[in-house]
Amino acid sequence: MSAPLLWILIPIGIGALTFFVARDRLLIITGGAASLLLAGIALIVPIDEALRLGPFSLKIASSASLFGRSLVLNPTHAPFLVIVYGMCALWFFGAEAAGVARRLVPFGLIITGLLVASIAVQPFLFAALLIEIAVLVAIPMISPLNQTPGRGLVRFLIYQTLGMPFILFAGWLLAGVEASPGDLALTIQSTVMLGLGFAFLLAVFPLYNWIPQVMDESSPYIVGFLLWSLPTIASIYGMGFLDRYAWLRTSAQLLAGLRATGLLMVVTGGLWAAFQRHAGRLMAYTAVAETGFILIALGLNPATSTDITFLLIPARGLGIAIWSLSLSILKIKNNDEPLRFTSMQGLARSYPLASAGLILASLSTAGFPLLAGFPPRIALWEGLGQQSLGSAVWFLVGLLGLLIGAARMLAVLVMNKEETAWVSRETWVQRGMLGVGLIGLFILGLFPQALRPILEELPLMFQRLGR
Amino acid sequence: MLANIISWIAVVLLLVISTGLLLSRDWRWDIGFLAVQYIGVFWLVAQHWPPGMAAVKLVTGWMAAAALGMTLSNTSVRKERVEQFWPQGRAFRLFMVGAAAVLAASATPRIETSVPGIGLPVIAGGVLLVGTGLLHLGTDSRLERVIIGLLTIMAGFEIIYAAIESSILVAALLSVVNLGLGLVGAYLLTASTPEKELE
Numbered sequence: 001m002s003a004p005l006l007w008i009l010i011p012i013g014i015g016a017l018t019f020f021v022a023r024d025r026l027l028i029i030t031g032g033a034a035s036l037l038l039a040g041i042a043l044i045v046p047i048d049e050a051l052r053l054g055p056f057s058l059k060i061a062s063s064a065s066l067f068g069r070s071l072v073l074n075p076t077h078a079p080f081l082v083i084v085y086g087m088c089a090l091w092f093f094g095a096e097a098a099g100v101a102r103r104l105v106p107f108g109l110i111i112t113g114l115l116v117a118s119i120a121v122q123p124f125l126f127a128a129l130l131i132e133i134a135v136l137v138a139i140p141m142i143s144p145l146n147q148t149p150g151r152g153l154v155r156f157l158i159y160q161t162l163g164m165p166f167i168l169f170a171g172w173l174l175a176g177v178e179a180s181p182g183d184l185a186l187t188i189q190s191t192v193m194l195g196l197g198f199a200f201l202l203a204v205f206p207l208y209n210w211i212p213q214v215m216d217e218s219s220p221y222i223v224g225f226l227l228w229s230l231p232t233i234a235s236i237y238g239m240g241f242l243d244r245y246a247w248l249r250t251s252a253q254l255l256a257g258l259r260a261t262g263l264l265m266v267v268t269g270g271l272w273a274a275f276q277r278h279a280g281r282l283m284a285y286t287a288v289a290e291t292g293f294i295l296i297a298l299g300l301n302p303a304t305s306t307d308i309t310f311l312l313i314p315a316r317g318l319g320i321a322i323w324s325l326s327l328s329i330l331k332i333k334n335n336d337e338p339l340r341f342t343s344m345q346g347l348a349r350s351y352p353l354a355s356a357g358l359i360l361a362s363l364s365t366a367g368f369p370l371l372a373g374f375p376p377r378i379a380l381w382e383g384l385g386q387q388s389l390g391s392a393v394w395f396l397v398g399l400l401g402l403l404i405g406a407a408r409m410l411a412v413l414v415m416n417k418e419e420t421a422w423v424s425r426e427t428w429v430q431r432g433m434l435g436v437g438l439i440g441l442f443i444l445g446l447f448p449q450a451l452r453p454i455l456e457e458l459p460l461m462f463q464r465l466g467r
Numbered sequence: 468m469l470a471n472i473i474s475w476i477a478v479v480l481l482l483v484i485s486t487g488l489l490l491s492r493d494w495r496w497d498i499g500f501l502a503v504q505y506i507g508v509f510w511l512v513a514q515h516w517p518p519g520m521a522a523v524k525l526v527t528g529w530m531a532a533a534a535l536g537m538t539l540s541n542t543s544v545r546k547e548r549v550e551q552f553w554p555q556g557r558a559f560r561l562f563m564v565g566a567a568a569v570l571a572a573s574a575t576p577r578i579e580t581s582v583p584g585i586g587l588p589v590i591a592g593g594v595l596l597v598g599t600g601l602l603h604l605g606t607d608s609r610l611e612r613v614i615i616g617l618l619t620i621m622a623g624f625e626i627i628y629a630a631i632e633s634s635i636l637v638a639a640l641l642s643v644v645n646l647g648l649g650l651v652g653a654y655l656l657t658a659s660t661p662e663k664e665l666e
């Protein structure tokens with residue numbers, strides 16, 4: 001048995017098989033349990049080491065060959081696999097509450113397998129192709145056959161497809177820069193290519209206009225899954241470039257560019273969020289700001305940037321999951337109509353947990369104390385402040401915008417006549433999933449060290465970055 | 468020498484096909500042009516890859532075109548609202564193709580200087596297709612046009628990338644991407660067709 005077979009091919013196979021499962025509950029149990037099992041194996045069973053089970057000996061080899069190249073999942077990838085498949089289990093178990101199990105579980109497993117393959121493929125440059133294939137698989141997940149595809153979906157397809165050639169060319173040029181480091185023209189060309197590729201891939205300003213549109217057009221839970229998985233893997237892929245090429249890692253201009261771009265995303269995302277009157281779009285701009293946080297983290301001092309980036313990932317994943325689940329529940333109540341503030345007035349009285357999920361997830365993104373987003377925001381702010389005071393102020397402006405967006409949504413949700421009674425119209429499954437998620441938000445906020453054993457090993461994926 | 472002449476003929480073929488694709492208003496012509504485009508792509512890729520491997524591009528391209536064609540044949544031409552902020556006339560499109568061709572002609576020697584060994588016709592063909600593909604995306608928002616635009620950009624990129632990367636894995640993954648684009652296009656076209664029409 002090899003690690004790529006276990007964490008790439010098996011999930012893709014299970015995903016393909018679940019297309020034939022008729023019952024939603026069985027689908028969720030299969031997908032969720034499979035993801036949980038894969039996370040558990042990554043946590044317990046060491047890769048490339050013999051594990052004795054009585055008379056039997058089990059060894060998971062780290063690599064597998066594919067068309068003359070290899071897929072490699074080292075022991076250092078284990079924490080990454082735990083987080084990815086652990087989060088997937090959470091998403092899949094929540095799919096029933098969001099009413100999208102039939103689309104999310106099969107496609108989600110295949111997409112996750114492909115994204116893990118993109119981290120495992122050697123040379124790592126080819127990951128761009130696997131990410132593109134994952135994007136193509138995501139299209140039928142976002143847009144069901146009975147729904148006319150909207151502009152956001154088409155833009156998503158265009159932007160993600162355009163990103164791939166830039167990254168592949170940049171990788172080739174980077175090899176040339178390595179061979180002749182003094183060639184300034186080549187260095188500039190490769191950096192511009194790489195920047196454009198990741199700008200498309202990570203939906204960097206101003207290429208993020210598809211996010212709010214897709215949020216309008218499709219199920220928030222499914223879009224949330226994509227907004228969690230794609231930027232997370234693309235960021236780790238980007239970190240691979242920084243790890244591989246010393247001149248990129250040590251380039252003050254590149255790091256400043258990353259910080260400036262991230263800041264632009266946080267500020268624009270925050271400002272748009274502050275003036276939104278649509279809960280789905282509000283979430284979209286928050287996701288934009290979240291990507292901005294990752295870019296800022298990557299642009300900080302290389303010694304600490306990796307730790308802060310990985311600290312952002314669990315909080316981001318949990319926040320987006322709760323937010324999109326809450327939105328999905330409210331959207332089902334709203335007969336799949338867009339969630340404009342005018343149609344959400346007073347919903348806190350009939351959907352208290354879903355409303356709490358929306359508010360707390362948005363507050364967490366804004367870095368509100370006691371919530372999961374607070375510790376990484378503080379670390380980020382401190383790191384940014386050490387680089388430039390002006391940047392730290394702009395960062396605060398972005399957070400303020402997100403906070404205003406959250407406060408406005410809170411005002412809309414509780415806006416109702418006094419005599420309206422409080423009832424909980426969520427189903428038990430919805431209550432259970434939201435409850436678990438909300439507790440998780442507080443645990444990560446109050447005890448950020450809870451995930452430390454996994455988070456502190458994540459940077460070991462890279463040979464030089466963060467050392 | 469002969470191969471070089473044929474390569475330039477392939478570039479001219481790509482120019483004619485690209486112009487046809489941009490001017491055509493009938494999906495049958497579109498699919499036909501797309502299929503012929505991949506013959507030019509095959510020839511230019513074969514300058515750097517063994518013909519057997521280059522044939523993968525041809526077969527995959529034809530499969531993607533077939534998937535789109537079969538879907539379009541089952542749906543009538545949709546009366547979609549076309550964005551009117553760009554001029555839509557044929558003269559304008561012809562002018563834009565001319566601009567793309569001039570751009571390709573001026574950029575080709577520069578690229579050849581910075582990356583020697585790829586070959587002028589290969590670069591010219593690749594840049595031309597990327598340019599016209601971007602024109603498709605910039606001037607038309609219809610789904611079939613968007614997919615054809617993306618396939619054209621991919622074809623242009625693959626012509627140049629084949630000169631610098633000959634890995635079988637890359638060839639396989641790029642084929643999956645092309646085929647995937649065709650299938651996704653077919654899926655989205657089906658999804659955007661009213662159920663009654665499909666019955």
